[in-house]
Amino acid sequence: MSAETVICKLRETRTDLGFTQRQVANGADMNVRTLINIENGHTIPSLLYAMRLANFLNCPVDELFEYKSTGQMSNKGDDSNGK
Template sequence: MNSETCICKLNDIRADYCITQQEISDATGISIRTIISIEKGHRLPTLLSAMRIANYLSIPVEQLFEYKSDIVPVTALGEICHE
């Protein structure tokens, strides 16, 4: 069984930028309740919400997340298959 985790790093990034939850909510149209829920790890943002937040912070959307997996990348599989 493969193991995967995805964490939204909004709380840390927001703190680095000295931006309040309310400022992100106002700028993106995402409710403050949703912002809080994302930061507490109760939910992940939708793709559209993540893109809005990343756009507001002027960062790549990938920077909002930490993804860990034990799935073997296809490039590694390709190297094994071509032996």
């Protein structure tokens, strides 16, 4: 079984652009606490929040959040029968 995770690059993007957490939360129409939880990795944002954040920061969603699955392609040489 593979492990899945979302890597959050929101804090880096926000600070690079010079925004405070409050400015981004207000611009994305969300609670500051929610933004803090997303940045700290305690919460994975809903698609709606991810899109609002990307829209406010004027960047694609995949620049803010990256999906990772460990174990994908772990058996490169296997054929469809697992050999």
